[in-house]
Amino acid sequence: MTTSTALRTPPEPALTRPGSRRQAEVTRLLPGPLLAVILVLLGALVLVPVVYIFLASVNSDLGVARGEFWPSSFSLGNYSTIWSSVGLAGGLANSVLVAGATAVVSAALAVSTAFVLVRYNFRGRLTILRGLLGLQSVPGTLMVLPVFVLFSSAFTYLGVQVIGTQWGLFVTYLTFAMPFSTWVMVTYLRGLPRELEEAARIDGASNLGVLFKIILPLSWPGIVVSGIFAFLLGWNDVLFASVMTRPGSQTAAVALQTFTVSQEGGTIPYYGQMMAAALVCAAPVVVLYLIFQRYLVGGLTAGGVK
Known part of the structure; x- marks a missing residue:
């Protein structure tokens, strides 16, 4: 009596659709946490100067000269005076x-x-x-x-x-x-x-x-x-x-x-x-x-x- 052994083939890997989340994880060059830290740093590098300019625009000239980041008093008078x-x-x-x-x-x-x-x-x-x-x-x-x-x-x-x-x-x-x-x-x-x-x-x-x-x-x-x-x-x-x-x-x-x-x-x-x-x-x-x-x-x- 002869016995036959069925050959088992490994399951095929699931195909990833273009643009899917799985494909994004596969093609990502950096780990998720490190990528988040880099994005936060780059965003802060761009946004912090813009925020400072806006806060300085609603501050007094003396307050800006003193180096105040957060104005002691807010005023929109500068936006009406520049014209x-x-x-x-x-x-x-x-x-x-x-x-x-x-x-x-x-x-x-x-x-x-x-x-x-x-x-x-x-x-x-x-x-x-x-x-x-x-x-x-x-x-x-x-x-x-x-x-x-x-x-x-x-x-x-x-x-x-x-x-x-x-x-x-x-x-x-x-x-x-x-x-x-x-x-x-x-x-x-x-x-x-x-x-x-x-x-x-x-x-x-x-x-x-x-x-x-x-x-x-x-x-x-x-x-x-x-x-x-x-x-x-x-x-x-x-x-x-x-x-x-x-x-x-x-x-x-x-x-x-x-x-x-x-x-x-x-x-x-x-x-x-x-x-x-x-x-x-x-x-x-x-x-x-x-x-x-x-x-x-x-x-x-x-x-x-x-």
Whole structure:
């Protein structure tokens, strides 16, 4: 009599669904407690200065000068005073106008320029790409004097006033924003499938038709990223805005500088107004990020996976 032994196979491991909690635990690089500690430290590193600025904005100048973290008395008077003390309203309006125009125009020019550089082969194409990359490595401080002399010469030889105007500052920001915006769009357009464009051309679409009907609807994440970074360039700039503006065209960043020289009673700077104005000037950028954050994630990670 022969006996047969059944072969037992080990049970197959349970499959984990993509995005499930089990898969997140498997792919996690750090243990849970250590990851929580790191996140708390990073959050505190970002939030503690913001909390201090807010508390200082509702504190008195003397209390901030004494080093008080928690105000002895709360007052929102600084938020109402900043609009008349240094002309912050006009500075914010100029910043929104100049930075917004820079963002829109640079994004529009970048997507059309990147479309030509990515989809067409012509003599000098690589030279242009390398030139755009080289322009990003030039520090802005080295360009202040040449740009100022160039724009001053425009009034001397052409009779065109550039220094002290909003559009002169816009042209300056656009010059520095275009290389980065173009490279962002070049990276994004390289990841778009060519089959969609070929199908549109078969249907009779022209080059402009492909650009407006195919490329633009698919490129919104990249366009938003390039536009936001161009907006930040104009919003945060102090160097060019200090040199190329007048009191009527100065931006919010220049208006904030006046708090460093203004003093209460000749001894104590306006710390409370300075903190309040800083929060007010940072609010538009925060709102901009909150509105377009889903486009930012897609635009910044474009080209990372082939």
